[in-house]
Amino acid sequence: MIFKDIFKSGYDYQSLAWQPFRSGVEIYKLYDSDRGASAALLKYEAGAKVPHHTHSGYEHIFILKGTQADRNGTYEVGTLVINDPTTDHDVQSMDGCIVLIIWERPVVIEE
Numbered sequence: 001m002i003f004k005d006i007f008k009s010g011y012d013y014q015s016l017a018w019q020p021f022r023s024g025v026e027i028y029k030l031y032d033s034d035r036g037a038s039a040a041l042l043k044y045e046a047g048a049k050v051p052h053h054t055h056s057g058y059e060h061i062f063i064l065k066g067t068q069a070d071r072n073g074t075y076e077v078g079t080l081v082i083n084d085p086t087t088d089h090d091v092q093s094m095d096g097c098i099v100l101i102i103w104e105r106p107v108v109i110e111e
Contacts, residue, residue, distance in 0.1 A: 024048025
C-alpha cells in the first residue's frame with residue numbers, strides 16, 4: 001500500500017474510507033498483523049477523546065494535522081510521540097486532528 005504525499009500539507013484525508021472508532025474519533029486502518037502490530041490514521045473531531053488506556057507495546061504517534069494532547073503536553077503538526085510499553089494515558093484533541101498511529105501490540109482501553 002502506497003500513500004503518496006500523505007505527509008504534505010493539503011493532503012486530502014477526507015477521501016479515505018474512515019470507519020467509527022470511538023465517539024468523535026474515526027479510524028482508517030493501514031494494516032493489522034497476527035502478531036498484534038498495527039497502524040492506522042485516526043481523525044479526531046474537535047473536543048474528541050480516547051479514554052484512558054495502557055500500552056502493552058510501543059506506540060508511535062505522528063501528528064499530521066491539528067493538535068493532540070495528553071497529560072504530558074499538547075503536540076502540534078510534525079510532532080512524533082513515542083509511548084513506552086506499560087505506560088498509560090488518555091488522549092484528546094480540542095481543535096480536532098489527524099494522526100498516524102503505530103502500535104507494536106494492542107492497547108487495553110478502560111471504559
